[in-house]
Amino acid sequence: MNLSAAGPIAPMGGHQMMVFVTLIALLLGTALALGGLARRFGLPSVIGELCAGVLVGPSVVGHLTPELSSWLRLDQAAQLHLVDAVGYLGVLLLVGVTGIGVDVGLLRRRAGMTLWVSATALVIPLVCGVAVGFVLPLEIVGAGADRVSFAAFVGVALCVSAVPVIAKTLLDLRLLHRDIGQLIIGSATVSDLVGWLLLSVVSAMATVGVRASNVLLPIALLAVALVVCMTVGRALVGRTLRAAVRTRDSGVVIATIVLLVFVFAAGTHALGLEAVLGALIGGVVIGSSKWLNREMLAPLRTFVTAVLAPLFFATAGLRMDLTALTRPEVLGTAGLVLVVAIAAKLAGAYLGARAARLGHWEAMALGAGLNARGAIEVIIAIVGLQLGVLSTAMYTVIVLVAIVTSLLAPPMLRRSVRHLEVTEEEVARGRWLGGAGHEHGGERGNDHRDDGDDQVRPMRAA
Template sequence: MHLAAGPVAPLAAHDLMVFLLQVGLLLGLAVALGRLFTRLGLSAVVGELFVGVLLGPSLLGHLAPGFAEWLLPHDPARFHLLDAFGQVGVVLMVGVTGLQMDLGLVRRRGATAVRVSVPGILVPLGLGIGLAYLLPGSLLGSVSDRGTFALFVGVAMGVSAIPVIAKTLIELGLLHRNIGQLILCAVTVDDIVGWLLLSVVSAMATVGVSGGRVLHSIANLVVVVVLALVLRRVVTAAGRRIAAGRRIAAGPSVPAVLVGALVLAAAGTQALGLEAVFGAFLCGLALSGTPLADPERLAPVRTVVVSVLAPVFFATAGLRMDLTALGRPAVLAAGLAVLAVAIAGKFGGAYLGSRLSRMSHWEGLALGAGMNARGVIEVVVAMVGLKLGVLSQEMYTVVILVAIVTSLMAPPLLRRFMARIEETAEERLREQALTPGSVAVHL
């Protein structure tokens, strides 16, 4: 087999300099704006996305197009280098999210969480699919299949974002409340279902929607889930044997094993025609609660991912937004319609689930406010849709806008609704027992 015609030329000095400048500038601004938005009581993710808005076509590309083209050239070879850096970040970020999920909480409050989560997903999913068939054809991407486009929009409307919600609950001091615990549990179910749906819809966008191909994608999905369950059993059993003899050695080996496992799992699902992020999430979920996911050993990985890789990814995602597109009446009308459906669908679905569980009116509204925050997962869904050619640049901007607005809405609405719900003695005891180090999910 002929592997190469000759040695591969190294990256040009100018290209390397521009890439390093891009990463340094995006990271510095993402950290600064993330901290600023946190001080304002908002999510750091929104601040990080705004970095891309400032440096992308929305502002810098409009005010100084020459400098913007030099700093962030449209040449695919150059932009793909930055994009690859961001993709590694999102794979590890999603994997770390899975590692920190508390499956014990799902088991303890599973029935109520499912009753809340199922309508909380199905209602916005159905409304999103219906709305997508009414949107103008100009919002479809290069893969101009209306059915696949509608499914992608539906998935984007149905998901929630556990990192944003968990962070909001912690900052508002609501994690010890029964509603706070239930929101976290229901969104955990949402996350799992959301990644499953994204993986199936992505496979459909790649291989088409014929019955045989869809069944093949679902079969691959089942294989991946079974392998994850086997991995969890093997690691748990090995961890018990090691714990019976000696502690797992500390040091760089455990973080390296974790990162390697997440990346290889992502590569495996990508090879099967499923999304890479789904493999990383499922691997993290399989390893959660095992000795490998011990918070002390996970700390080095989490620090690098949360402090360096994730901010660059969100800033890169913001670079693809073009808010000037909202100046066109058709795009603005579509954006407002999608935003209204996303909010009404998630609020309505969560409220319906809460009432079916015999919860009060204010508890239902609080659940809706918490589960309405899309944040991280909606950004990933939008990036996948754009990459696969299902979403146009304008529709991508609309979906990211939904993620930003719903993440901004969560804190004030939660604060208002929770003030109407009386705190119980059990919740006060839980607050005393709950320390920052005991929080399972705090990405």
Template sequence: MPPVPGISHDHLLVLLMQIGALLILATGLGRLALRLGLPAVVGELLAGILVGPSLLGNAAPDLSNWLLPRNPEQMHLLGAISQLGVLLLVGLTGAHIDLGLLSRKRVAIGWVSAGSVLLPLALGIGLGFLLPASVMGEDGDRPTFALFIGVAIAVSALPVIAKTLMDMKLLHRNVGQVIIGAAAVSDILGWLLLSIVSAMATAGFRLGVVAESVGYLLIVLAVTVFLARPLIGRLLRPIERSTNPGELGIAAVVVLIVLSAAGTHALKMEPILGAFLCGIIIGSLGPGSRRFLEALRPFVMAILAPLFLATAGLQVDLSALKDPSVLGAGLITLAVAVGAKLVGGYAGARLGKLNHDESLAIGAGLNARGVVEIVLASVGLSIGVLNTASYTIVVLVAVVTSVMAPPLLRRTTSRIAQTTTEIERERDYAAAQPVAK
């Protein structure tokens, strides 16, 4: 068998230029966004939009065609790198989930989760049946498209919410802990439902396909709880006790996340689901195992995540909003997304015996969709459920809700007095933080 030809000189040159240009823009605009009080994800996504069809494609088409050629082989190289970034980012997100918190606050979190997920999911599915056919992907039928819109509206972004609460010093507050717990449940349900949507997109909407997908999901969850968790624990604990665990531990968690993603992908579910569940397992094993993921965080957050977000921005075409039907669909989708999450979170919190101000804060905090929504949009585009117009709409919902959440949360929590327990928790939390470098 003859050897496989290596990557050509031109393909390698374009790939390196793509990575360099996107990272420069994503890092710079991400820093600028932070200075303006916005999530970094806004600037990082904007980097891709600027060099994509929305701006560079119109202003300098020749340069755009060279840097971003329509050659699938070339773009797949960049896509493969960003896919690794997505898997590691989602694995880190899974490690944020505190299973002990979910258990301790299960009554309040249960009601808030039910309200903030079920109402947006139902309204989103209904909206998906009403949106014009011009925003549907070529490979998705109406039920699959409607379910995807429901999932996109129902999710929250745990990483963005967690960082927002930490920045605003609300993580120790009761309302902050309920928001984090409900966002965790929202993420888990979102990735599970996304796997069903993905299976429906490839095999069509049939009860047998849905039943098969649900069966696979139950198998994956059972394997995760009863087999994967003890096996991963047995693998990582000897590494923790070794003389030089750092490099070996980082390599181990990367391998585990990638292989977990491969496992769910082999079952025709989204690889993101496997990465997310693996992150939950590693995070639940204790601080030793979690430390390996935390060591990986700087590279993922500084390099791979901005590169993925910039690559996601390349698919956004703001010129699609010139079409009145697309613009109208976008505004309606945004209104439904914000209103459903706010009302659902508020109603769930009230049923969970929380007061008016706390309930408003929970509805506001859960509205941020951030990077989770962008990952969902990228999956929807790749499996053909979304087209460029609907992808642009979903990404804009992610950006707008992430920008809206912090000021809304600040305004609603300003009226909630701290309890003695919260003050003690804040003191304990501050004492547990590492000394500033």
């Protein structure tokens, strides 16, 4: 298409702009209000932020005041795509900031633990999800799908973890600098790498069938992405950060880091992989650079976690319609899938952690942290809906599982971490990360006083 021949593209209309800005303000305001309410009850703010989209979307506002929902254009794809774009910028930066905080040295030393946990936390939910997919009622299966493709999609949806939600939870609980937090992020990253590969395979099953190229190509592309990021990408990051730091302007440093995160995200997306994966790898590469000035990152971290991340989590529930749960078969399906999803992920992570010779509470904390599916599962559900593998009712069930597991993960994680002592290495890492409150172990200040609890002990091999 010749754009010059078509003439200049008209800007967004005044009314459309007003509706869009109003919707963003409504989502952010609701997310901040519910996030603050969650904190008043001793819960991480991400719980309230996830509920904001459900409240503003068709489940509540659309049901009680359809006129307002219509005025906000929540039934129009163009409006939802605009909101998704804003939220996606937030998730890329949130994951990038999380990657900067990853201690590569720790994960390298504990690679065996990470692989054990990620493997069992992925395989057990995958097998259980496929089994559940074969016993669900036919009314739930998509009109254009066979039972095998449907069951495979359910299995993939239940086996993933959501790095963005896990990252926000660890930041809320001030656990990112803890050894257990680093292992959770590492295990979630490995699980999601495999999860995205499985998604490409089951998508091919639903369209052109399983071929060797459909399985081997994503693996080859992932290997290429990792090699390029750790070689050419590392050199690019080093030179770029060195030039930015020499300006002694924090604004230039922050803008450079944002630019690099987006470049890595665009690179993996161009290869047919998920952009979030590139943002995470980019953050890890940036965080390992000797030229990174962490003191200058505080404004970026604050803006991302306080504004962009809440907007992203609020958008996750906009497409969810809880009124579908009034149908008995949908409600029964939701209950069964939810129980299997929570139990399988918890059991998988726990067994993997114990096999890696971690203690009971470390294993429980890993299971709790990896249970959050969040928007990653929502993306898988959207793909299944677009391919006709999932019905609208099953889409709602999977999104419900994504939100509920993300809500349950923080309190389960906090309860488990109470039994883990803060080590001197973790205190040093917290100061190195430069995050406020990282010198202690978590919410309630996670102040680790010697209160005589003989169950409190450091993270170690059992």
